[in-house]
Amino acid sequence: xxxxxxxxxxxxxxxxxxxxxxxxxxxxxxxxxxxxxxxxxxxxxxxxxxxxxxxxxxxxxxxxxxxxxxxxxxxxxxxxxxxxxxxxxxxxxxxxxxxxxxxxxxxxxxxxxxxxxxxxxxxxxxxxxxxxxxxxxxxxxxxxxxxxxxxxxxxxxxxxxxxxxxxxxxxxxxxxxxxxxxxxxxxxxxxxxxxxxxxxxxxxxxxxxxxxxxxxxxxxxxxxxxxxxxxxxxxxxxxxxxxxxxxxxxxxxxxxxxxxxxxxxxxxxxxxxxxxxxxxxxxxxxxxxxxxxxxxxxxxxxxxxxxxxxxxxxxxxxxxxxxxxxxxxxxxxxxxxxxxxxxxxxxxxxxxxxxx
Amino acid sequence: xxxxxxxxxxxxxxxxxxxxxxxxxxxxxxxxxxxxxxxxxxxxxxxxxxxxxxxxxxxxxxxxxxxxxxxxxxxxxxxxxxxxxxxxxxxxxxxxxxxxxxxxxxxxxxxxxxxxxxxxxxxxxxxxxxxxxxxxxxxxxxxxxxxxxxxxxxxxxxxxxxxxxxxxxxxxxxxxxxxxxxxxxxxxxxxxxxxxxxxxxxxxxxxxxxxxxxxxxxxxxxxxxxxxxxxxxxxxxxxxxxxxxxxxxxxxxxxxxxxxxxxxxxxxxxxxxxxxxxxxxxxxxxxx
Numbered sequence: 001x002x003x004x005x006x007x008x009x010x011x012x013x014x015x016x017x018x019x020x021x022x023x024x025x026x027x028x029x030x031x032x033x034x035x036x037x038x039x040x041x042x043x044x045x046x047x048x049x050x051x052x053x054x055x056x057x058x059x060x061x062x063x064x065x066x067x068x069x070x071x072x073x074x075x076x077x078x079x080x081x082x083x084x085x086x087x088x089x090x091x092x093x094x095x096x097x098x099x100x101x102x103x104x105x106x107x108x109x110x111x112x113x114x115x116x117x118x119x120x121x122x123x124x125x126x127x128x129x130x131x132x133x134x135x136x137x138x139x140x141x142x143x144x145x146x147x148x149x150x151x152x153x154x155x156x157x158x159x160x161x162x163x164x165x166x167x168x169x170x171x172x173x174x175x176x177x178x179x180x181x182x183x184x185x186x187x188x189x190x191x192x193x194x195x196x197x198x199x200x201x202x203x204x205x206x207x208x209x210x211x212x213x214x215x216x217x218x219x220x221x222x223x224x225x226x227x228x229x230x231x232x233x234x235x236x237x238x239x240x241x242x243x244x245x246x247x248x249x250x251x252x253x254x255x256x257x258x259x260x261x262x263x264x265x266x267x268x269x270x271x272x273x274x275x276x277x278x279x280x281x282x283x284x285x286x287x288x289x290x291x292x293x294x295x296x297x298x299x300x301x302x303x304x305x306x307x308x309x310x311x312x313x314x315x316x317x318x319x320x321x322x323x324x325x326x327x328x329x330x331x332x333x334x335x336x337x338x339x340x341x342x343x344x345x346x347x348x349x350x351x352x353x354x355x356x
Numbered sequence: 357x358x359x360x361x362x363x364x365x366x367x368x369x370x371x372x373x374x375x376x377x378x379x380x381x382x383x384x385x386x387x388x389x390x391x392x393x394x395x396x397x398x399x400x401x402x403x404x405x406x407x408x409x410x411x412x413x414x415x416x417x418x419x420x421x422x423x424x425x426x427x428x429x430x431x432x433x434x435x436x437x438x439x440x441x442x443x444x445x446x447x448x449x450x451x452x453x454x455x456x457x458x459x460x461x462x463x464x465x466x467x468x469x470x471x472x473x474x475x476x477x478x479x480x481x482x483x484x485x486x487x488x489x490x491x492x493x494x495x496x497x498x499x500x501x502x503x504x505x506x507x508x509x510x511x512x513x514x515x516x517x518x519x520x521x522x523x524x525x526x527x528x529x530x531x532x533x534x535x536x537x538x539x540x541x542x543x544x545x546x547x548x549x550x551x552x553x554x555x556x557x558x559x560x561x562x563x564x565x566x567x568x569x570x571x572x573x574x575x576x577x578x579x580x581x582x583x584x585x586x587x588x589x590x591x592x593x594x595x596x597x598x599x600x601x602x603x604x605x606x607x608x609x610x611x612x613x614x615x616x617x618x619x620x621x622x623x624x625x626x627x628x629x630x631x632x633x634x635x636x637x638x639x640x641x642x643x644x
Binding site for chain 2: 144146156164286322331
């Protein structure tokens with residue numbers, strides 16, 4: 001018997017399974033409800049969705065989609081990695097902004113040649129994000145404050161601190177905008193052509209590849225997945241919970257910090273107060289990670305999907321006059337449907353009980 | 357004088373929305389539902405109260421509509437987490453996200469503005485003795501919730517459902533029914549919290565105007581161990597931090613520092629209480 005024939009049937013099974021999966025169902029349900037919203041506000045859903053696609057994937061929009069996608073994928077990875085072990089990091093905003101402001105300070109003041117400064121600024125941004133996220137992990141490990149809450153609450157002072165720095169000590173003299181001075185000449189990530197897409201995209205894609213490799217091929221990745229599937233079993237098998245939380249949060253924060261640093265080292269080459277948090281990369285990233293149940297390749301696909309929605313939303317607003325906030329509604333609806341049908345076992349609700 | 361009656365008054369005003377939302381969260385917690393969608397439910401209440409108050413000219417109808425809308429919104433959590441047995445945390449996060457998008461969307465489609473809707477003809481809640489009636493209602497709610505949870509049969513059954521759902525079901529108490537009730541009640545309370553924020557503390561709607569207060573309420577539930585009096589004390593702590601922040605801002609402290617103060621204070625309080633509680637329970641609780 002031909003072995004290749006035998007192999008087609010499981011792959012067919014897999015396709016059928018994917019179509020029946022809660023993920024497909026949630027995305028379709030989200031698009032359907034979005035269409036109802038569009039009808040309700042007097043727009044033609046077909047025209048609107050067409051505008052989303054042409055506006056984000058057409059020649060005018062693809063650059064914007066890829067640069068938005070850089071941040072969305074970066075934040076999605078940052079949230080997916082702990083999520084794989086059942087941990088939710090809600091402090092992405094704070095970690096990203098600290099990474100951004102640290103990169104800005106480094107870029108402005110490091111007395112080094114420009115290319116070296118770029119590297120140092122990226123690393124400094126990652127270190128800042130990682131240590132802040134590690135702080136949230138320590139809060140859970142040693143003070144018993146659930147990670148969900150400690151990471152989120154820590155985010156607010158970080159955002160306030162960065163805002164203060166950009167408005168007072170580091171403010172560009174003479175400017176009315178709350179922003180730092182522009183980076184010195186050459187302290188920037190190289191861009192592709194005259195687009196806003198920078199080498200940052202490659203860095204983030206490399207991070208995604210590393211996550212895929214670690215998840216599939218390493219013992220550490222196996223420990224993470226096992227903890228996500230059954231925390232009690234993995235503890236029994238010798239996985240040290242606190243150490244794992246600390247490591248995963250550090251990696252997560254480093255990625256969030258990297259996104260912030262990339263944001264500062266790309267156009268407009270400075271830290272602008274609110275420009276990192278306003279587009280909601282953290283929440284879009286969380287949505288993308290949840291949609292993909294934190295699987296590496298799925299996270300890349302869902303991040304791209306949401307970047308298309310976010311950028312296409314602007315085009316839709318221009319064509320149909322339906323507010324672009326609709327795309328945020330779409331994202332949330334997808335997750336509501338998904339959350340109701342999918343469960344993340346091992347997301348230790350028993351720990352929460354102890355804290356209450 | 358730094359600590360005076362003005363400071364206390366503004367602290368009491370600041371704590372009202374937190375207290376109402378946190379009472380809702382505490383009731384859910386007692387019924388065994390972890391509700392972190394408080395922020396989203398509050399935000400829905402904010403928008404509905406402002407929209408209704410503007411169209412009808414009555415702040416009271418605004419309050420009523422906010423309670424109903426947030427209760428309807430809370431059904432997402434009830435159906436998703438109780439009936440479909442979905443993940444309550446993921447649902448709550450999604451509901452918070454959905455509320456930001458939905459209210460932003462409605463703000464632009466209904467009022468055609470972005471960011472803030474602020475109109476002089478918008479009716480706000482009346483004041484009596486410096487507070488809105490919702491503030492007095494929130495104090496009454498603390499008393500009622502205390503009595504219900506500790507004395508009334510409804511409260512005892514609710515706690516039974518939260519602590520041992522199987523045992524409750526065996527005794528003929530429907531866990532799902534009590535959980536639905538608790539979630540809907542938290543919706544009503546969050547709607548009132550939103551109305552207080554948008555028609556009481558100020559008279560306007562701003563995108564994402566809850567700004568983390570729902571999360572503070574979640575923390576207040578933890579700090580107060582889901583007991584109404586405990587929740588009141590925790591909310592008071594936040595109110596004092598916010599009021600003191602405003603005061604310090606007047607004395608020249610940058611706004612960013614005072615913005616962050618309530619979160620830092622809340623987090624600090626959480627550290628202290630959980631650390632103390634842990635030390636006390638370490639011998640038996642070491643298994644975690």
